[in-house]
Amino acid sequence: MQLPIQSLSTIYAEPWEAGAEPRDLAEVARAADRLGFCYIASCDHVAIPRRLAAAMGTTWYDPVATLAYLAAVTERVRLLSHVAVVGLRHPLATAKQYATLDHLSGGRLVLGVGAGHVAEEFAALGVDFAARGPVLDEAIDALKAALGPDEFPEFDGERFAFSGLGQRPRPVQTPRPPVWVGGSSPAAVRRAAVRGDGWLPQGDPRDQLPRQIARLHDLRERAGVTARVEIGAITEALYVGEPGWDVGRRTLSGKPDRLAESLREYAAMGVHQIQVRFRSRTRAELIEQMEAFASDVAPHLDG
Structure with a gap:
C-alpha cells in the first residue's frame, strides 16, 4: 500500500491526513508490518510549482528519509519508493542513499523509479526535462x-560514468x-519490459491492463530478457464492509467475499501484486x- x-x-x-503527525505515519507502517502487507510505499517530489500546488499540494516527504524512519519501527514489510525520480540526481548519489537504506x-528495499512530470522541478535542479526519458x-x-x-562499481554511459570509486555499505540483497x-x-512500458525487474502501472483502468501486460511481455521477449518480471496494479479505492458515509462512486466496497472476487480478476490478467x-x-x-x-x-x- 501507498502510505498516507x-x-x-x-x-x-x-x-x-493534513493534520497527521509522524507518529500517525509510524502507526500505519507498524500495522502494515504486523498484518503481513508486502510493502509500504513513499512518493518523490523535490518541489511543487505554484501552478500545480492547488492540486498536488506541497507536502511530499523525502522517500529515503521517510522509509529509513519507518524501517526502524518495522521488521518485515518491504520499503518501496513509488516512484523515485532518479533522473534528478546522479546515480552514485542515489545508489549511496538506497544502498544505505537496504x-x-x-x-527490504524495492527501488521504484519513474521519469517524473514536473518541468519546473527539473529546471530548478539543472536537469533537461525534455531528455528525461533517455536520462532515466x-x-x-x-x-x-x-x-x-x-x-568499486563501474559504468560508462553517455551521461554518467564512474570507476575506481568505492561505496559502502553495500546492499544486503544480492x-x-x-x-x-x-x-x-x-x-x-518499454522501459519496464527491457530494464525493469517489475512494472508499476499508474492507475490503468482494468480494461486496459491486459493489453498493456501483453505488450510488456512481447517487448521483453523481443529484447531477450528471460527473468521473471513482477507486474503490479493499483486497485480502485477500497472499503471493507458497508460504509455509513459517502466513500465515492469509484470506491469498491461491500462484503469481504465480494471484494475478494473482484480483486482476483487482477490475478487472472497476469498481475502479481496489487497496491491497495x-x-x-x-x-x-x-x-x-x-x-x-x-x-x-x-x-x-x-490460488
Missing part, C-alpha cells in the same frame, strides 16, 4: 551497476535490490480497514 500522510495530493489524500533495513534509461543501467555486489519501473506511457488504498476518516479507521482486509479479504486472493 507522506504526500497530500488532492487526487487521493483523505482530509484527516543495509539499515536488513534487505541510462540512470537505471547505472543504478543496477552501482547497487550490485562490487564495492545480486542487488529489485528495480521496478513506474508509468503507463508506451515509453514507460482504503477510504478512511481517521487514522484509527484506516488501520481498522487494513485489519479487515488482512483478515477477511487477503486470504482469499491467492
Whole structure:
C-alpha cells in the first residue's frame, strides 16, 4: 500500500491526513508490518510549482528519509519508493542513499523509479526535462551497476560514468535490490519490459491492463530478457464492509467475499501484486480497514 500522510495530493489524500503527525505515519507502517502487507510505499517530489500546488499540494516527504524512519519501527514489510525520480540526481548519489537504506533495513528495499512530470522541478535542479526519458534509461543501467555486489562499481554511459570509486555499505540483497519501473506511457512500458525487474502501472483502468501486460511481455521477449518480471496494479479505492458515509462512486466496497472476487480478476490478467488504498476518516479507521482486509479479504486472493 501507498502510505498516507507522506504526500497530500488532492487526487487521493483523505482530509484527516493534513493534520497527521509522524507518529500517525509510524502507526500505519507498524500495522502494515504486523498484518503481513508486502510493502509500504513513499512518493518523490523535490518541489511543487505554484501552478500545480492547488492540486498536488506541497507536502511530499523525502522517500529515503521517510522509509529509513519507518524501517526502524518495522521488521518485515518491504520499503518501496513509488516512484523515485532518479533522473534528478546522479546515480552514485542515489545508489549511496538506497544502498544505505537496504543495509539499515536488513534487505527490504524495492527501488521504484519513474521519469517524473514536473518541468519546473527539473529546471530548478539543472536537469533537461525534455531528455528525461533517455536520462532515466541510462540512470537505471547505472543504478543496477552501482547497487550490485562490487564495492568499486563501474559504468560508462553517455551521461554518467564512474570507476575506481568505492561505496559502502553495500546492499544486503544480492545480486542487488529489485528495480521496478513506474508509468503507463508506451515509453514507460518499454522501459519496464527491457530494464525493469517489475512494472508499476499508474492507475490503468482494468480494461486496459491486459493489453498493456501483453505488450510488456512481447517487448521483453523481443529484447531477450528471460527473468521473471513482477507486474503490479493499483486497485480502485477500497472499503471493507458497508460504509455509513459517502466513500465515492469509484470506491469498491461491500462484503469481504465480494471484494475478494473482484480483486482476483487482477490475478487472472497476469498481475502479481496489487497496491491497495482504503477510504478512511481517521487514522484509527484506516488501520481498522487494513485489519479487515488482512483478515477477511487477503486470504482469499491467492490460488
